[in-house]
Amino acid sequence: MIIFPAIDLRAGRVVRLQQGNVDAEKIYSADPARTAAQWQAEGAEWLHVVNLDGAFGDSAAENLRALQKIIAAVAIPAQFGGGLRDAASIDAAFDAGVARVVIGTAAIENPVLVSETLARYGAERVAVGIDARDGFVATRGWRAQSRVATLGLARAMRNLGITRIVHTDIARDGMLEGLDAVQIARLARDARVKIIASGGVAGVRDVEALRAVEGDGVEGVIIGQALYQGKLNLREAIDVGKANHPVP
Numbered sequence: 001m002i003i004f005p006a007i008d009l010r011a012g013r014v015v016r017l018q019q020g021n022v023d024a025e026k027i028y029s030a031d032p033a034r035t036a037a038q039w040q041a042e043g044a045e046w047l048h049v050v051n052l053d054g055a056f057g058d059s060a061a062e063n064l065r066a067l068q069k070i071i072a073a074v075a076i077p078a079q080f081g082g083g084l085r086d087a088a089s090i091d092a093a094f095d096a097g098v099a100r101v102v103i104g105t106a107a108i109e110n111p112v113l114v115s116e117t118l119a120r121y122g123a124e125r126v127a128v129g130i131d132a133r134d135g136f137v138a139t140r141g142w143r144a145q146s147r148v149a150t151l152g153l154a155r156a157m158r159n160l161g162i163t164r165i166v167h168t169d170i171a172r173d174g175m176l177e178g179l180d181a182v183q184i185a186r187l188a189r190d191a192r193v194k195i196i197a198s199g200g201v202a203g204v205r206d207v208e209a210l211r212a213v214e215g216d217g218v219e220g221v222i223i224g225q226a227l228y229q230g231k232l233n234l235r236e237a238i239d240v241g242k243a244n245h246p247v248p
Contacts, residue, residue, distance in 0.1 A: 001211050001241040002220035004048035004079070004196065005039040005227055005234060007032055007070065011053065012062035016225050028228050032066040033073035039227075040074045042234040046099075047078040048166075048198075048222045053085020064096060071097035081129050081166070085110065090117055094125075102166050104129035105139040107157055108148055118161045127196070128157045138170055139157070153192035162193065164219065167190040169199035176202045176225055181209035181218075188217030198222035203232050207240045 008015055014029040029035045036047055041043070049067060054060035060083055071078060080093050081102030090113075093101050101121075104145050106113045107128045117126050131138045132150040139146055154165050167187060169179060179200040188195040194217050197210060201223045225230040 001207075001214050001218065002046055002196075003207070003234065003237045003241045004046050004220055004222040005044050006048045006050065006198075006222050007035055007039075007083075008050045008052055008224065009063040009066050012066045015052070015227055017052070017152045033069040035069040036078075037073045039234065040076050042236045044234065045238075046074055046220070047074070047076060048196075049078050049080045049098070051080070054089070055081075055201055057083070060089075064092065067093070067098070068096050071224065079127065079166075080116075081127075084221035085113070087113065087116065094121065099241030100125050100127055102127045102129040104131060107153060108137060108139055108146055111156070111160060114157065114162065115160050123161055126162065127166050128162050129166040129168065130154060130169045131170055133170045151187060151190055154187060154193055158191055158193050164194045164196065165181060165191065166196045166198060168221070168222075176200070176229070176231060178202045179206050179209070179221075181206070181213050184210065184218035185213035188213075193217065194219040196220040196222060201226045201232065204236055204240055207232075207237045211240055 013027050014032050014035050015025050015027050017025055022025050051060050051063045053063055077099030079100035079102055080098040084101055084103050085106045092103055103114055130150055130153055135150055137146045137148045137150060137153050177200055183196055183199045196219055210221050227234055
């Protein structure tokens with residue numbers, strides 16, 4: 001299982017929010033490239049980078065510059081999401097050097113864009129982000145609540161050719177309250193897609209719980225707050241994720 005350290009960007013800085021609330025923002029670094037290099041030095045094989053300004057519909061220029069510096073600073077691949085709602089923004093992300101884009105809001109508002117991006121770049125380079133609240137999908141930086149069911153959207157995206165979903169539990173995101181591995185595994189099985197889980201990781205036990213359901217299709221987990229607050233050691237998390245035996 002892959003451990004993805006999160007780098008959330010706002011105004012070119014590394015920040016963390018709670019449940020997407022900008023009033024609960026905490027700045028961790030003004031140097032995202034240095035943060036990326038730190039995670040690489042601690043053993044990360046992938047990075048998960050989010051353009052929060054783009055997700056909120058604000059100018060993404062500073063974050064794109066930060067993304068370019070991140071890519072230049074590390075040798076490991078990065079997946080990138082936040083505000084990718086047209087072909088130009090997706091192309092700009094790939095031009096910056098990302099290995100994979102994560103399309104969120106557009107999966108509901110413009111599924112044709114998903115199909116076109118798949119046709120151009122292939123399924124390994126395109127994931128769909130599903131941010132869920134009470135079983136339904138939220139969009140526009142979690143500010144808009146749809147009546148589209150999480151499972152329904154996951155199945156629709158699979159039918160388009162998507163093989164990988166980044167699933168975020170909004171209620172748990174940034175709260176350090178743990179995640180629901182059973183629910184995540186059920187989504188992977190029912191939708192028949194790979195799941196990268198996000199939202200709520202509090203410690204190594206959450207990684208162990210996901211490792212135990214890896215066979216259901218849970219490919220990885222994104223960890224943010226727990227790493228930045230020192231609740232979880234990245235090297236330990238990676239070791240648990242790589243365990244080649246079932247976790248008790």
